[in-house]
Amino acid sequence: MIEPTFLTDYPLSMSPLAKTKPGEERVVERFQAFVAGELEIANAYTELNNPVEQRQRFIDQLKDRPAEGEERWTIDEDFLFALEHGMPPTGGLGIGIDRLVMLLTNQASIREVILFPQLKEKG
Numbered sequence: 001m002i003e004p005t006f007l008t009d010y011p012l013s014m015s016p017l018a019k020t021k022p023g024e025e026r027v028v029e030r031f032q033a034f035v036a037g038e039l040e041i042a043n044a045y046t047e048l049n050n051p052v053e054q055r056q057r058f059i060d061q062l063k064d065r066p067a068e069g070e071e072r073w074t075i076d077e078d079f080l081f082a083l084e085h086g087m088p089p090t091g092g093l094g095i096g097i098d099r100l101v102m103l104l105t106n107q108a109s110i111r112e113v114i115l116f117p118q119l120k121e122k123g
Helices: 051-064 077-084 097-104
Strands: 005-011 027-035 038-047 090-097
Touching: 051 077, 051 097
Parallel strands: none
Antiparallel strands: 005 027, 027 038, 038 090
16 A cells, blocks of 8 residues: 555454444444555544344354453443443544654654653663
């Protein structure tokens, strides 16, 4: 990717919290924005607000996880409770300010623009 690029129509398996695209049962409403080759600066999706479908996706994820070797993951019952009680249609957009500053200041490493200097390598 050389030009600024939006990747859209992600597989459902990569975005279990995103709403399914109308007419496409295996694709979700999600995009990511990339600039300068491989620098991701934004990630957004329409959030799934169907508690029955969300519970099934959580269950499917549990089935796909190996029994050993990875961190233990459980179903988020509090989140499902909120969905069951009327979560309105929502969407999310995350823009990486640190990555945007990298782009604007022509820095190759995120360590050069992070706020906390104690996390930078000593040089």
